[in-house]
Amino acid sequence: MSEKITRRSFVKGTAIAGAGAAMLGLSGCGYKDSAKALAEPKSETYDLVIIGSGGAGLTAAVEAHDKGITNLLVIEKMPVCGGNSSHSSSGMNASETAAQKAAGIEDTNELFINDTYVGGHNMGDMDLITYMCDNSNAAIEWLGNHDIVLDNLAKMGGASVKRCHRPTDGSAVGLTLVPGLLANVQSRGIDVVYNQRVTSLLTDNGKVAGAHAVDTQTLQETDYHAKAVIIATGGFGYNRDMIRKYQPSIADFPSTNTPGSQGDGIIIAQNIGADTVGMEYIQTHPTVEQTTSTLVAEAIRGAGAILVNKDAQRFFNEEGTRDAVSAAELEQPDKFSWCMYDANVHDKNKACSKYDKMGLSKKADTVAGLAQACDLDPTALQATVDAWNAIVAGDATDEFGRKPQETVQPFATAPFYAVKIAPGIHHTMGGVRVNDKTEVLKSDGTAIPGLFAAGEVTGGLHGANRLGGNAVCDIVVNGINAGNHAAAYINA
Amino acid sequence: MADKDVGTSGPAPAQETEPKKKRKKAPIVWGIVIVVIVVLGIGFNAWHNTPGFCNAICHTPMDYTVETLSSNDPTLGVTVHAQSGEECLDCHVPTLNEQVSEATKWMSGDYYYDDATQMLYEEKDGQLIDYSDVIPNEQFCLRSGCHDVTTLDELKNKTSDMALNPHDFSQHGYVNCGDCHKMHRQSVLICTQCHGEAVAEVPDGWAASTDNEGGLE
Structure with a gap:
């Protein structure tokens, strides 16, 4: 590394002289125009440019195209598309849907709004929450119409109720959502360019111009160049410097994010006057395997998994919000716990076999065997399992307030599994300030003409804490929303 | 001084005879010049198409590249291409822009040469990048006469035995060939940047991504 720095310093020192000599030589050869052309950026013109090819960006691209904006481009910084959406494991929250009605689940948009607001510690922007929840069923139907x-x-x-919508086969939602959106992008002939890192927004007379x-x-x-720009660049969950700046206490936690989540979109928007909101609210996910940053999906706890500490004791409501469960884990001896589930839960969740393949899970045919594999006291673990099964059977009340749903079965079907977990950086609730039309706002509350944003790059919707399943709802609802409003702006 | 003498003795006849002599010699002189230029041109063109040309001026940056043409390292793209008879300019199609760009970078020192590995990179903001204007994507690499692959399914089938098929583009879109397959340095399985489990599938002689924090879902 030191050799590298030395070389760079040397290069910098000689660069000016070298460039001067080069220009002198080139002008003599008649190459001056070519050299000038190289120094200037290439130029391309579109109606709409979308920055980021995760769930929000791809959804916006498809919707804008369907609204008649065919001259559009999706710009991706990474060599692959998908962003954090590719990692999304659980599913999409939505209320008043056909799937809920078919399953006999009573849910309302009002209940969804209330859960989201309370889950965000009453800090969320009620306009944004209301828009998302009211349009969640329409978004599920939009996805259905796009296969x-x-x-x-x-x-x-x-x-409050079952409202997280997952792929039919119970697989991670990102593995259905991203390829599905990509297929729609490709069938419409929408171009996606890769390895293109946007470093600034172009403006013209106060309007965003590319x-x-x-x-x-x-x-x-x-x-x-473009008449409108949609920023869909995701959060900054992989940017250590930004996390240290806004929430230093968690800066050394592993991150479940994709390496592209660097907060680029927030910075380029700030540079032209965009306001931000809630930057200090960074969510840790309570069940992250620490050596590989692998996230153990929340749906696995929802399906019946329990968390036990080093003393083989349960210590919290496993279905609590992510911030609360994370905080509880950090109070346990050595700040870790085991996420335990039986074969019933394992077989319902495809991701579990992935943890096996990666060598992250301990497996045993008996509870005592599992205790041994995890270096826990077998008698204590058996007592914990017995107490849990009494709660599942309705014979006892959980001291931590967990009320397992009817579909949860006792922890009884061998083999038994456990993954050692602790909190990891997962989601950045803060971001650029937007209104419910996805317009990016300045600190005086006025919109920056021609600039829209959707997804994790925005702030305000989730308040101080995001509920599991609400990120996918946000990117689809507001991806559609941004595509619509950008199209209307361009056509106006 | 002699000119003066000639001039004073008989200026008129001298003016008549000298142009006549020149007229006779001029076509021969020009003919020789043209032949020399053509011969030099043919020679230069032939030389231009060899690694020796690339290495003639830009000694430091090109040494490694030229040497690896005959390195016999089967994992190094440039070696494999050279062994099958490809020359530098088959991939580095010499456009004026690219040549000017390379010359400018060489003169300005805007490149990074690592003495330890004898590797050449361009560098900006501390990040190593490829040093070519060639975009190694499917249109370039899979074109007729090169890697003749008619459908991307054909490509996908070639690596269908890998647990995470790197040529299955359904999840992540079309990845540029050159993002993994490096010609002048060690190839990288970029999947490993996010997929920790892909580390087990890194081919012999390849590298895993270095900025990976781990396997993510």
Whole structure:
């Protein structure tokens, strides 16, 4: 590394002289115009540019295209598309849906709004919450119309009823959502360019007029001119410096985010006057395997998994909100716990076999065997399991307030599994300030003309804590919303 | 001084005879010049198409590249291409822009040469990047006469035995070939940047992504 720095310093020192010499030589050869062309960015023109190809960006692209904006481009910084949406494990919260009605689940938009507001410690922006919840069923139907079916219901932390919509086969939602959206993007002939990192927004007379990007492989710079821009770049959960700045206490936790989650979109919007909201609210996910940052899906707890500490004791309501469960884990001896489930839960959740393949799970045919594998006291673990099964059977009340749903079965079907977990950085609730039309706002509350934002890059919706399943709802509802409003702005 | 003498003795005849002599010699001189230029041009063109040309001026940056043409390292893209008869300019199609760009970078020192590995990179903001304007994507690498693959399914089937098929583009869109398959340095299985379990599938001689925090879902 030191050699590298030395070389760089040397390069910097000689760069000015070298560039001067180069220009002198080139002008003599008649290459001056070519050299000038190289120094200037390439230029391309579209009606709409969407920055980011995760769930929000791809949804916005499809919706804008369906609203007649066919000259559009999706710009992705990473070599692959999908962003954090590719990692999304559980599902999409929605209320008053056909799947809920078919399952006999009584849910209302008002209940969904209340759960989201309370889950966010009464800090969420009620306009944004109301818009998301009221349009959640429409978004589920929109996905269905685009051949993306989420009809397998699960209960998530902080939710009053089962409203998390998962792929039919119970697999991670990102593995259905991202390829499904991508297929829609490709069938419409929408271009996605990769390895393009947007470093600034272009403006013209106070209106956003495109984006300036650098190719991460060749360093070629390009000005993507556009009548409107949608920022869908995700949060900053993989940017250690930003996390240290806004929430230093968790800066050293592992991150479940994709490496692209660097907060780029927040910074480029701030640079042209966008306001931010709630930047200090960063969610830790309570069940993260620490050596590989692998997230153990929340739906696995919803399906019946329990958390036990080093003393083989349960210590909290496993279906509590992510911030509360994370905080409880950090109070346990050595600040870790075991996420335990039986074969019933294992076989219902495809992701469990992935943890097995990665060597993250302990497995045993008896509770005593599992205790041994996890270095726990077998008698204490058996007592914990027995007490839990009495709660499941309705013979006892949980001292931590967990009320297992009817579909949860006793912890009784061998083999038994356990994954050692602790909290990890998961979601950044803060971001650019938007209104319920996805318009990006300045600190005086006025909208920046031509600039829209959707998904984790925005702040305000989730308040101080996001409920599991609400991120996917946000990206689909507001991806559609942004596509719509950007199209209307362009056509106006 | 002699000119003066000639001039004073008979200026008129001298003016008539000298242009005549020149007229006779001029076509021969020009002919020789043209032949020399053509011969040099043919020679230069032939030389231009060899690694020696690339290495003639830009000694430091090109040494590694030229040497690896015959390195016999089967995991190094440039070696494999050279062994099958490809030359530098088959991939580095010489456009004026690219040549000017390379010359400018060489003169300005805007590149990074690692003495330990004898590798050449361009560098910006501390990040190593590829040093070519060639975009190694499916249009370039899979074109007729090169890697003749008619459908991407054909490509997908070639690696269908891998647990995470890197040529299945349904989840992440079309990845540029060159994002993994590096020609002048060690190839990288970029899947490992997010998929920890893909580390087990890194081919011999390849590298895993270095900025991976772990396997994510």
